[in-house]
Amino acid sequence: MKKRWVQAEKGNKETIESLAQQLNIDNSLAQVLVHRGISSFDQARDYFRPQMAHLHDPFLMKDMDKAILRIETALKNNEKILIYGDYDVDGTTSVALAYSFFTAFTTAIEYYIPDRHKEGYGISTTGIDYAKENSFSLIIALDCGIKSGEKIAYANTLGIDFIICDHHLPGEELPMAVAILDPKRSDCPYPFKELAGCGIGFKLAQAYCIKNDLPAERYEQYLDLVMVSIAADIVPVEDENRILAYHGLVKLNTNPCIGLKALMDISGRNKDYSLTDVVFALAPRINAAGRMDHANQAVKMLICDEDLLAQEQSLFINLQNTERKTSDQNITAEALALIDECEILINKKTTVVYHESWNKGVIGIVASRLTEKYYRPTVVLTESNGLLTGSARSVAGFDLYEALLGCEDLLVQFGGHKFAAGLTIKPENIGSFSERFEQIVASTITDDLLCPEINIDTEINFDQITSKFQRIIAQMAPFGPHNPAPVFVTHNVSIAGRPYVVGTKHLKLNLKQQNSVIFESIGFGLAEYEKLLQPNRPFSVCYTVEENVWKDQKKLQLNIKAINIDN
Structure with a gap:
C-alpha cells in the first residue's frame, strides 16, 4: 500500500x-x-x-485521598478486598500489581478477572454476586469501571463499595463509587491524562506509601509490570509514561519479577528488551490467556513467587498463544474472503464484518489486521450470549470513539478511546449500525487519513x-x-x-x-x-x-x- x-x-x-x-x-x-x-x-x-523524582504527586489525582482513606479503613477492620480487573494485558498487569502490593498488608484479599466469553468487558453482575457471596465489602476495579454506573449502583445495594482506577473516557454521569481515580474525568486536576490502567494502580500504591511513610521500593518494585502495560496499551510515551517505561525497562532487563522472567525465557530472549520487543514478544503471550481461556492464568504467572510455578504457567500461556496464532490467522483469512466476495464492502470508507462462529478472544487482532490491509476504520463482530460483540480499530488521526458515540442509540454498550474500542449490539441492529457507522465516518474522515x-x-x-x-x-x-x-x-x-x-x-x-x-x-x-x-x-x-x-x-x-x- x-x-x-x-x-x-x-x-x-x-x-x-x-x-x-x-x-x-x-x-x-x-x-x-x-x-x-x-x-x-x-x-x-x-x-x-528520566528521573523517578519527576513523577507527579499522586494526591493531585481527584479522589486519591478518598481512595486511600477507604483502603486504610478496610485494612484496619480486616474487611475482605477484591481486586477486579480487565482481561487484557493492561488489566492483568494492573491486578497483579495491586494484588501483590496490598497482599503485604492483609490476607483478606483476592483477585477477580471476568470471563471474556461469559461475562464480557468491564464490571459484571456475576463478579459483584461473587463478591457478595464471599463477603467482600470493597472492590478495587482497575482498567475498567468508569462506565459501569448501573453495575456499581447494584453493588451499592448489596453493601459493597467500589474504588475505580480507570483511564478510559467517562460517560456523562460518573458511577456512584467511593472514589474514582481517572485523570480523564473533567474535574480531575492531575497534570498527565494518559496513564495506562496499570499506571493508575501504580499511583494508588505510590499514594499509599507516601501517606504511610513507606519506602519507595515498596511500589517501585512493580515498574516492570507498569512498563508492560504502557507498551501493550499503546499509550503516549511521554511525561510520566516515559519515566515509568524507561525505569520499567531497566528493571525488566536487570531484575524482572519471577513471572515475567519465566515468560522472557520461554520467548527465547531474556535480555536487552525494548518497548517494541515487549509489544511483540511478551504482550501477545499475556493476552493469549484471556483470549483462549481465562486471564486468571496470566495473573497467576505475574504474581508468582516460585520459579517452578512461574515456568509452568509461562509454558501453559505459551501454548495458548500458539493456539491464538492459528485461530486469528484462520479468522483473518475468512474475513478477507468475506470482503473480497462483497464488492460493496471494497468501496466503503469503513469495514464492518460479522460471523457467528468467530472466536471472541481474537477478533480484536483480526480487526487490527483488516485495518492494516484496507486502512480504514474497522469493526469485527461475533455472536456471544445472544448478542453481537466486537472490536473496533481506527486509523491514525481519526477519532473512533466519537464515531461510535454517534451510533450510541444502536449499541447495547461500548467503550474505549480514539484508536480502539469494544462494543456490543443486538443482532437486529447490525444493518442499521453498519449504515450509520459508514455515514458518520464517510462524512468526517478526509482522504488523507485513508492513506497511511x-x-x-x-x-x-x-x-x-x-x-x-x-x-x-x-x-x-x-x-x-x-x-x-x-x-x-x-x-x-x-x-x-x-x-x-x-x-x-x-x-x-x-x-x-x-x-x-x-x-x-x-x-x-x-x-x-x-x-x-x-x-x-x-x-x-x-x-x-x-x-x-x-x-x-x-x-x-x-x-x-x-x-x-x-x-
Missing part, C-alpha cells in the same frame, strides 16, 4: 543550532529533539535521563550517520506513540550489489549515496521492490537508524520504511 511521506517543518534555526552546540550533537538530531518539544539543555537532560502516512523528522545525508549519531538516537528510547524512533529521508540513493528477498515479504539490500559508506539495510514488507531497484537509478528512502547485533558483532543498519523511485 502506497504511503504519504510527511516531512516535519524544520523549526527555528537559531534554537536548533543553539541546542546542537549545547549538547555537542549533529544539527539534525537537535532538530529531532525540537520536534519533540525540547529546546533547552535542562529539557534535554530530563528527556535523556510516514512522518519524517528531517533530511540527512549518509555521511552524517556515525556511531555517535546512533548512540544519541538510542538514548531517545524508549520509543512509542508521541516519541517514535526518528525517521530520516535521504535522496539520490543507489543500491550496491543486488537486493534479495528474505522469507517471502522482506527485502535485504545495501545502500550508498555517492561515495559514502555502504549501509546494510532491511525493508520489512518491501519485497516488491526487488526487481524495481536498478543499480544506476537513484531513488529516495526513509528509514530509522539501528544497531544490528549478530553473533556478538554490532553494525549500523538502516530499517527502510518506504522507497520512492519516482524522483
Whole structure:
C-alpha cells in the first residue's frame, strides 16, 4: 500500500543550532529533539535521563485521598478486598500489581478477572454476586469501571463499595463509587491524562506509601509490570509514561519479577528488551490467556513467587498463544474472503464484518489486521450470549470513539478511546449500525487519513550517520506513540550489489549515496521492490537508524520504511 511521506517543518534555526552546540550533537538530531518539544539543555537532560523524582504527586489525582482513606479503613477492620480487573494485558498487569502490593498488608484479599466469553468487558453482575457471596465489602476495579454506573449502583445495594482506577473516557454521569481515580474525568486536576490502567494502580500504591511513610521500593518494585502495560496499551510515551517505561525497562532487563522472567525465557530472549520487543514478544503471550481461556492464568504467572510455578504457567500461556496464532490467522483469512466476495464492502470508507462462529478472544487482532490491509476504520463482530460483540480499530488521526458515540442509540454498550474500542449490539441492529457507522465516518474522515502516512523528522545525508549519531538516537528510547524512533529521508540513493528477498515479504539490500559508506539495510514488507531497484537509478528512502547485533558483532543498519523511485 502506497504511503504519504510527511516531512516535519524544520523549526527555528537559531534554537536548533543553539541546542546542537549545547549538547555537542549533529544539527539534525537537535532538530529531532525540537520536534519533540525540547529546546533547552535542562529539557534535554530530563528527556535523556528520566528521573523517578519527576513523577507527579499522586494526591493531585481527584479522589486519591478518598481512595486511600477507604483502603486504610478496610485494612484496619480486616474487611475482605477484591481486586477486579480487565482481561487484557493492561488489566492483568494492573491486578497483579495491586494484588501483590496490598497482599503485604492483609490476607483478606483476592483477585477477580471476568470471563471474556461469559461475562464480557468491564464490571459484571456475576463478579459483584461473587463478591457478595464471599463477603467482600470493597472492590478495587482497575482498567475498567468508569462506565459501569448501573453495575456499581447494584453493588451499592448489596453493601459493597467500589474504588475505580480507570483511564478510559467517562460517560456523562460518573458511577456512584467511593472514589474514582481517572485523570480523564473533567474535574480531575492531575497534570498527565494518559496513564495506562496499570499506571493508575501504580499511583494508588505510590499514594499509599507516601501517606504511610513507606519506602519507595515498596511500589517501585512493580515498574516492570507498569512498563508492560504502557507498551501493550499503546499509550503516549511521554511525561510520566516515559519515566515509568524507561525505569520499567531497566528493571525488566536487570531484575524482572519471577513471572515475567519465566515468560522472557520461554520467548527465547531474556535480555536487552525494548518497548517494541515487549509489544511483540511478551504482550501477545499475556493476552493469549484471556483470549483462549481465562486471564486468571496470566495473573497467576505475574504474581508468582516460585520459579517452578512461574515456568509452568509461562509454558501453559505459551501454548495458548500458539493456539491464538492459528485461530486469528484462520479468522483473518475468512474475513478477507468475506470482503473480497462483497464488492460493496471494497468501496466503503469503513469495514464492518460479522460471523457467528468467530472466536471472541481474537477478533480484536483480526480487526487490527483488516485495518492494516484496507486502512480504514474497522469493526469485527461475533455472536456471544445472544448478542453481537466486537472490536473496533481506527486509523491514525481519526477519532473512533466519537464515531461510535454517534451510533450510541444502536449499541447495547461500548467503550474505549480514539484508536480502539469494544462494543456490543443486538443482532437486529447490525444493518442499521453498519449504515450509520459508514455515514458518520464517510462524512468526517478526509482522504488523507485513508492513506497511511510516514512522518519524517528531517533530511540527512549518509555521511552524517556515525556511531555517535546512533548512540544519541538510542538514548531517545524508549520509543512509542508521541516519541517514535526518528525517521530520516535521504535522496539520490543507489543500491550496491543486488537486493534479495528474505522469507517471502522482506527485502535485504545495501545502500550508498555517492561515495559514502555502504549501509546494510532491511525493508520489512518491501519485497516488491526487488526487481524495481536498478543499480544506476537513484531513488529516495526513509528509514530509522539501528544497531544490528549478530553473533556478538554490532553494525549500523538502516530499517527502510518506504522507497520512492519516482524522483
